[in-house]
Amino acid sequence: MGKKKNQPTQEEVEITKIRIPRNNEVLGIAEALVGGDRVRVRCDDGNVRICRIPGRLRKRVWISIGDIVLVEPWKVETEKKGDIVFRYTSTQANWLRRKSYAKTIEIGF
DSSP states (O other), X not given: OOOOOOOOOHHHHHHHTOOOOOTTOEEEEEEEEOSSSEEEEEETTSOEEEEEOXXXXXXXXXXXXXXXXXXXXXXXXXXXXXXXXXXXXXXXXXXXXXXXXXSSOOOOO
C-alpha cells in the first residue's frame, strides 16, 4: 500500500477545463425556457436570441434560467437565432467574471 497522492479538487479541475469564447461565439445568460429544446438568451453583444439545444447536449446538460451559456449565432438570422454550445457552472462563471470575459453579463449566482 503506497501513500495516497494529492488529487486536485473538483473546483480546480473545473477551472482548468473552462471553455473560452472563440471566433464568433458569444456569452449569454438564459432568460426563459421557451419549450421544444429552445431557450431565450440575452447575449453579451446586446442581442436577445432564441437558441436551440443541440442533440449532443439535450439529455446530458440541463439548462435553467440564470445559467451562463456559450452561444454560436447562426449564419442566417445572426441577430435572432443561435445554438447553445456550452453551459458554465457557477465556479466557471465566477472565473469568467474575474478574468473580465463576462463584462456586461450580470451573473445571478
